[in-house]
Amino acid sequence: xxPGKRKRLEKLGWSVGDTAEFLGLDExxxxxxxxxxxxxxxxxxxxxxxxxTQFELAEKIGSSQSRVAKLEAGxxxxxxxxxxxxxxxxGASASDLAKAVAGKRK
Amino acid sequence: xxPGKRKRLEKLGWSVGDTAEFLGLDExxxxxxxxxxxxxxxxxxxxxxxxxTQFELAEKIGSSQSRVAKLEAGxxxxxxxxxxxxxxxxGASASDLAKAVAGKRK
DNA sequence: TGCGAATATGTCAGTTCTGACAGATGTTGT
DNA sequence: ACAACATCTGTCAGAACTGACATATTCGCA
Numbered sequence: 467x468x469p470g471k472r473k474r475l476e477k478l479g480w481s482v483g484d485t486a487e488f489l490g491l492d493e494x495x496x497x498x499x500x501x502x503x504x505x506x507x508x509x510x511x512x513x514x515x516x517x518x519t520q521f522e523l524a525e526k527i528g529s530s531q532s533r534v535a536k537l538e539a540g541x542x543x544x545x546x547x548x549x550x551x552x553x554x555x556x557g558a559s560a561s562d563l564a565k566a567v568a569g570k571r572k
Numbered sequence: 573x574x575p576g577k578r579k580r581l582e583k584l585g586w587s588v589g590d591t592a593e594f595l596g597l598d599e600x601x602x603x604x605x606x607x608x609x610x611x612x613x614x615x616x617x618x619x620x621x622x623x624x625t626q627f628e629l630a631e632k633i634g635s636s637q638s639r640v641a642k643l644e645a646g647x648x649x650x651x652x653x654x655x656x657x658x659x660x661x662x663g664a665s666a667s668d669l670a671k672a673v674a675g676k677r678k
Numbered sequence: 679t680g681c682g683a684a685t686a687t688g689t690c691a692g693t694t695c696t697g698a699c700a701g702a703t704g705t706t707g708t
Numbered sequence: 709a710c711a712a713c714a715t716c717t718g719t720c721a722g723a724a725c726t727g728a729c730a731t732a733t734t735c736g737c738a
Contacts, residue, residue: 494661530727535686546653555600564674568666636697641716
């Protein structure tokens with residue numbers, strides 16, 4: 467893993483343990499993290515395409531601007547539930563969602 | 573919505589309000605619920621195919637058998653995070669996951 | 679440059695989700 | 709019928725996540 471990427475992830479609250487990760491001991495968490503990152507990207511892309519502000523999207527999902535910012539930033543304090551909810555509310559299609567989960571770049 | 577399905581969902585802790593749902597006021601929650609159900613089905617199918625017991629899968633994800641049962645039952649007390657984590661741990665492929673999220677039957 | 683709008687970051691009390699446990703209810707083989 | 713195993717259902721204290729708020733930073737644009 468690139469040191470840059472690693473640092474970025476740790477800033478967001480993810481502990482990227484070299485041992486476990488490198489040895490593939492925690493493949494599941496790694497895959498889940500990829501999904502989280504994809505969803506965060508999809509969220510930003512979708513909201514942006516729909517020309518919604520974070521504040522407007524927050525209203526749609528009954529949340530706050532700051533939480534949307536965290537969602538898009540891939541902060542660790544945010545659940546996949548809310549991530550998916552937001553992506554849907556932003557107006558992403560089912561296939562966009564599927565692609566994100568499958569790990570395919572748009 | 574079929575009355576049977578409705579009753580089943582309510583048993584699991586989901587409030588399926590006719591008004592909101594019928595008027596499509598809460599399309600987002602409805603879509604999220606579909607995803608949850610798909611993931612629950614995928615989890616059971618995958619675990620079963622791999623011949624894992626609920627107990628064994630629980631160990632893999634550091635959880636308990638009872639929670640796995642709830643995951644597969646589509647209980648409302650369970651998060652999408654854990655659902656996805658479990659599906660991955662059970663050994664589902666990325667494309668299986670994508671299909672579930674896209675709402676397509678296997 | 680300065681100003682307003684959008685976004686980012688930090689904190690926190692209240693809510694939700696969690697693993698663990700107990701016990702009930704299948705299921706399978708003898 | 710019985711035992712052994714698997715699954716289901718309910719409960720609860722502790723952990724994780726939440727919206728709200730304050731505040732900082734970045735981004736146009738005149």
